[in-house]
Amino acid sequence: MPRSLQPGTKIVVIGGGVAGLASAALLADHGADVCVVDNGRRPGGRAGKLELADYPGFRWDTGPSWFLMPDAFEHFYQLLGTSIDQELTMTHLEPGYRLFPENDHPVDIPRGIEAVAQLAESFESGAGQKMREYLTLAGEVYEIACQRFLYTTFTTPAPFLHPIVIRRLGLLLQLLGKSLESWVNQNFNDTRLRQMLKYPAVFLSGEPRSIPALYHLMSHTDLVQGVRYPQGGFAAVINSLIRLCQQRGVTFRLRTSVQEITWEASRSKNPLRKAHATGVNAEERTPDGPRKIHLDADYVVSTVDLHHSEMDLLPAHLRTWNNKHFRRVNPGISAVLVMAGVTGSLPELEHHNLFFSHNWEVDFDQVRRPLQFRPGEDPVAHTPFSRSVYVSKTSATEHDVAPAGHENLFILLPVVSDPRLGHGNLHHQEASASVSYIQDQVIELISRRANIPDLRSRIVIAKTLGPADFLEQHHSFHGGAIGPAHTLVQSAFFRGAVRSSAVDNLFFAGATTRPGVGVPMCLISAENVLKAMTGDRTSGPRKSREQ
Template sequence: MMKTIAIIGSGFSALAAACYLAKQGNTVTIYEKNDIIGGRARQFKKDGFTFDMGPSWYWMPDVFERFFNDFDKKTNDYYELIKLNPAYRVYFGVDDFINIYDNLEAIQTTFETIEKGSGKKLETFIKQAKSNYDIAIKDLVYRPGISALELITLETTLKLHQFFSTVSNDIRRKFKNERLIQILEFPVLFLGAKPSKTPSFYNFMNYADFGLGTWHPKTGMFDVVRAIEKLATELGVSIKTNSSIEKIVVENKITTGIIIDGKFIKADIVLSGADYHHTETLLDKEHRAYSEKYWESRVFAPSSLLFFVGFNKKIENISHHALFFDVDFDQHAVDIYDDPKWPEAPLFYANFPSKTDTTAAPEGMESGFFLIPLAPGIKDNESLREEYFEKIMDRFEKLTDQKIKNNIIFKRSFCKNDFVTDYNAYKGNAYGMANTLLQTAFLRPKLKSKKVKNLYFTGQLTVPGPGVPPALISGKLVAELIQKSFRS
């Protein structure tokens, strides 16, 4: 028998789940608290400038393709992809940067010019990373995190040692140049933890980077949001914005629906793609599966200080994506994970979508997105935001040899307090819960409530973890779990 399903939130995982559940024949409605869909992947427009407010890296194109293939569609039915070359640039100092190009052979050549013998080592390293990618992305991450047995296969048994070493240790055994080490450690930061705390098996992120490349949807990541929205509506999904959930109603340990603006909305199934911790606060205490003590004990991925900036001229000496590693990489990690505080000298990331997409800024101008990773839960105010904007702008001007501060038309900041206000994010985290060894697969919060029947969860705080491709997978996993429960 088909069900009426209420989905909380409209991020990637919720949109994906809605598509799968509607395909099963269910009546599906998405309720989004904000006035635009997409969750962290919302879009912001001002004075002819367009910005993706969250995810800006399109990695693992095969996962996106697999999602649309599940509906007998292709990504190019909905949006066009551009492969970036260079994929990104990494700045280490004045006149000291490294371009990461769009193919492994060119990257090997770059490595070899910096550290003799490293080109061949990189080839071997990426070959192993591809093997892990094939095991993880084509199989393991499509398991629902119910049991430890899901991780036990012939392939993972042969790689068991990689779960007890770290990405950082493995890289440092093979490479000596600190700049190359930092480039190789960078991709696992998408998993939300330090490379020294991330199991070696996760080096498959290096294959996602160097092997599969960095792409850009023609007019931004919101193209993907629009695509899944279109697919969802084609499948019959209804989407309601400005609909903030006040309570999840439970009777006799079974959810019966939700309350919005004081009005009860009946549902056979309630699925939350919103922040997991926040969702449980919508339940009476006795129905919550995880205590405050549990959440306090988890390792969370960083929050972020973001700036969306409009410039009245073209910016020079910069690529679409750029990383600024001209300060102490390890100290910034300490300031996020070990001794949470505002970093004295932060690493930062800059993204200029108008380098690729002419619609992102008016002619002759540039749209810039800047990000500083921060510890979740720290103090956030306007004076701190302004102080750190000046810090990174001074460094940006010096490292790219140009003046740009006087060319700023406008800027908008977004930080921890905004993540709490707009997304109900626990401690203002930006990326969810880190994928450390003790927070992997079945050790993450469950897709299915342990205390309330017909209540489910999806997204970055459950399996498989943080990132856009994992969010799409999470939506599929929870939809399959719900379908399975119909049959039992």
């Protein structure tokens, strides 16, 4: 039986991103005395917000921008006695997004199995029925995943022994044994359909050829459930999490960097658990200069990058994972982000826009290829990056993100996870040469493919982030933008565990642990920490207060 937390149990949460805030809210709701320690000026982590005093009226999200899996958000809020409708003002995007296939006309992507099937049939004879079957199966697999494989700590074999899993075991094994690329290709021939169904691999920080076909369930989230937008952007999501924390007495130590997790000899009967965490040592930035502090804790929850947690905050003998392990980890993709303010309207763009190269295998090769240059090469001109690009025009849906007569653009261009590629100009006076070059190239690409010939001259302000920024600001492994790729060996129970194997009261949450990357997964990882801490070994979402 799950046990309750003792009232007043002291818990330090390292990191104030989505996973940190969600963990803090859930644990405080169960009676714990929670303190969130974060290096930033405000909580949010990678889900940041940018406003510029010199350019009033512009506002950008600097991280997540696709609101998918609304059921995961709703369930999380219900655990805290509230709901999406009470916390956020949502807009259903119609169309969900616009595709810009290279050398072809733009395509608006609708929502719902039948609407998407009709679109597929217009592209390829017979593809309509195949799309109905593809999306129906994606929905079934999505439900199995939610009930058995996401909301679990994998401390027992129970998730695999449920009748629904046993009944569909052959199918699940087939999907695990194929790549998303091969699964899509065997069903569809049209390039536009193939790319539409393969692109969710990027949401999983990977590429279609290395992501298991099981993840075709992602098409259920964007094509069937549909794409939503919270008014205020993801900053509104962060504000709701902060509000829920404050209502439960969570305290925050901001501008404070954790230096180490302190420990003593283990109290556990498990011989593998060698230590017991006693709190954290940290450095707080004050007007009078840095100040060393110690925070006592009965439990520590680290929601920062797992590599940083293990390699920088723990001594070698207390690490679950060592350097040898991390050398084998696929860090996933990184990105160059461009936050641009544009004068005049941009009717050519929808809220979400995807620009796909016809031969996008080359794009994924660029993102996967290690950063190296031959002698005599211009390192800037030979910087590898993808020519398949994501552009968000949030001003299409929310009018106060840009001054009157202007548009707001958020551009994500995938690049290799390597901080040597450089930094942007958001946290530095000037961007690195490679990041500046990529920014110029992506503006030219959007201008040409969306037929906006004067786009460059209309940009009044642009701020950028690069892989080095993700490392500097968030201790991101290899400067990755999202988290480790969801390859077969980095999914489910193969992914970072919720609990340390060496420190009996140290827990992990966030994109680098189970179940994976993305805001909904971070909310689920917080629930899994609560489960692990209270001995709840069930699979599936916890019952909410109303249940």
